[in-house]
Amino acid sequence: MIWEQHGRATVFTAPRLSIHRDQVTRPDGQRSEVWITEQPDGALIVPVDDDRRIGMVRSVTYVHGEVVTSPGGHVEPGESPLEAGQRELREEAGLIAREWTPLGNVALLTHNTARLHFFLATGLTVGQQQLTGSETGMTLEWWEQRDAVDAAYDGRLTLSGASLGILMASRYLERSDADSRSS
Template identity: 50%
Template sequence: MPRMQYRTEPFEHIVMRDGVVVVAVDDRRRVGLVRHTLPPHGEVLSMPGGLVEPGEEPPAAAVRELAEETGLTAGTWQPMGTFAPMPRSTQLLHLFEAADLTHGRPCPEPSEIAQGMTLEWWPPEDALAALWDGQLKLSGSALALLAYTTRRAR
């Protein structure tokens, strides 16, 4: 069997901060989706989430992003795993389930205000249908929804 030859030139990769995605689950077991405009994708549905700030731990980033984008706070948090969303990227995506929700007022960052974020509640099976018909197109949201519905089915 021939030996594999490995490339010795520099490995091209993208350096990116880690991200978080939150599956917010209400008392009727619906999931929270945020409808917003995201250049260059246009109008999208996504789970609340964003980048981890320098010096911030992923659980704290999840709490912050959920509050900023939806006004929600959660009494119960469950980590759902950490994934590398893209090959050749340093970014890790940390997924969380948030339940026992309390509604408050969203406090989006200035860049998020222009996106026109609106929180909608979807039954998980309808959110899955939105994924398959292209409405839920961001990879982190797709992965978080699939992780949540798979865990729920077990």
Template identity: 45%
Template structure:
């Protein structure tokens, strides 16, 4: 990914001390809008998609998995968008892989940037219509992942209270709750 600075910033050169298939650290020699020279470091991470999937009974899907850095985590189904994959297609794929359900259609809830020193974007979606049960297709990294169906009110409390700690999951649940409250999902 080639990031073009904006807002009066000028990049003179960039170093990539760490680069893998899905992650890169950049150290850019820049001139700030005020004319001062600095080093600006940021992470380049693949974009992601997450889904608030709601069943007919009103419960939403959350996935629980033991995470290397964060221990036991509860979050929305989602994951990395593959190169050249549209965000909506990634959302459909991740929903099926992690929960075993497929959706008829999705409605965008928004796109957020997760960190101010990162290029990553998270595309948030909600399901519309019935969910069709199927089979989960977990990757090796998702071993032990379980699906839990939560009442929306309880999921909102978990997002606000810190039981759900990842920013994207918290934001997705809160955006969904507001869209449902105001009738924007009908």
């Protein structure tokens, strides 16, 4: 059985956000309404320096107050997730990476169209941040990999993307190290 859409009403539209009410038939054959939030994809970057420290940004947000997270943001129209990641890393952290490794992507929520694309960035060059008005005061911090992983597990990183990105990057680095040792 599959879901079948019979109609859609857009009930709200704003920049980078639309909310739809879909009329559907569920896999069990029952008719139902499903509310869908349509948003652009995002890119989240885990920058790792030559000493295996992870670059994190600290800022104060309107909704969550002070947060520590990985650099990242929306994929703008006409951008690929990688291009968005490169732009966000440069803007928020002042970093340029020579090497980019895609780590995967995930859906943000069940009824949300946005996907979050994760990248490991290495071969870093430090430059100047290019912060937007809402990012004023954002600072770059370097965390030991073990401390960042611990923070992902113990809840000190309140934004789920940061935790998942750090865990994905750490697993990738561990496997790369194991592959190097076995060669």
